[in-house]
Amino acid sequence: MMNELIFYLLAGLVLGSSLAVLLIPNPMYATLSLVGNLLAVAGIYALLNAHFLAVVQVTVYAGAVMVLVLFVIMLINNRDFEARIPSKIYFFLASALVFLFLYILIPRLSSSGEASNVEGSVRSFGLLLFQDYVINFQIAGILLLAAMVGAIMIGRRSGD
Amino acid sequence: MEIDIVTKLSCFMFCAGVLTVLLRRDTILMLVGIELMLNAVNLSLVGFSSLHGELSGQIFVFFIMVVAAAESGVGLAIIISLFRAFRSVDREAASELKW
Numbered sequence: 001m002m003n004e005l006i007f008y009l010l011a012g013l014v015l016g017s018s019l020a021v022l023l024i025p026n027p028m029y030a031t032l033s034l035v036g037n038l039l040a041v042a043g044i045y046a047l048l049n050a051h052f053l054a055v056v057q058v059t060v061y062a063g064a065v066m067v068l069v070l071f072v073i074m075l076i077n078n079r080d081f082e083a084r085i086p087s088k089i090y091f092f093l094a095s096a097l098v099f100l101f102l103y104i105l106i107p108r109l110s111s112s113g114e115a116s117n118v119e120g121s122v123r124s125f126g127l128l129l130f131q132d133y134v135i136n137f138q139i140a141g142i143l144l145l146a147a148m149v150g151a152i153m154i155g156r157r158s159g160d
Numbered sequence: 161m162e163i164d165i166v167t168k169l170s171c172f173m174f175c176a177g178v179l180t181v182l183l184r185r186d187t188i189l190m191l192v193g194i195e196l197m198l199n200a201v202n203l204s205l206v207g208f209s210s211l212h213g214e215l216s217g218q219i220f221v222f223f224i225m226v227v228a229a230a231e232s233g234v235g236l237a238i239i240i241s242l243f244r245a246f247r248s249v250d251r252e253a254a255s256e257l258k259w
Contacts, residue, residue, distance in 0.1 A: 125222075
């Protein structure tokens with residue numbers, strides 16, 4: 001009962017903050033509402049027994065990646081954000097497209113079933129990750145290294 | 161807890177991300193919309209992992225997080241060099257290839 005209550009609270013937070021990302025004109029506040037969205041999703045992960053993923057979501061996603069995005073927004077510091085309203089025809093076209101997508105998708109998603117108690121604890125997650133998926137783990141490390149080198153090469157000034 | 165609601169929630173989040181990418185003219189906010197879409201996919205994967213009692217879905221979510229971190233780092237570097245070239249982060253500013 002208590003879990004249901006917390007789940008519906010978090011679901012409302014997710015709905016509200018994802019709408020806020022779409023609708024708030026100020027980029028800073030839109031990104032901060034994405035941080036709130038990520039934290040609420042981390043709470044849902046914890047309710048679905050994915051404990052390790054909840055912790056990773058809070059530390060890596062909401063902590064590191066979003067702080068990077070906020071740094072770039074503060075660095076660029078554009079003040080002319082209120083002029084960026086899209087034209088009405090694009091707005092209605094995109095909304096119609098998305099509502100069509102929802103209309104097709106929602107009835108096909110009725111995969112009703114209860115959440116099982118699969119344990120996503122650090123122990124079981126780590127055992128699976130380092131036994132069955134160890135090659136993928138190494139490739140992910142190489143991908144992160146390549147992305148880091150690429151970001152440095154793209155981001156530096158052309159002179160130096 | 162019903163998994164149905166989790167998948168519908170992730171569907172809604174994905175649509176909000178798509179609309180953010182389509183309608184926002186700020187390139188940083190387009191990146192934020194991509195993060196929202198990736199997060200919606202992660203939520204549905206965790207829901208289905210819980211529905212089927214299979215831990216591999218959570219491993220997939222872990223790798224998607226790795227790819228999202230790499231993508232956001234490279235994307236922000238591209239946005240910074242775009243800002244240096246055009247003095248703006250509006251996506252209409254970078255229209256050199258438009259004819």
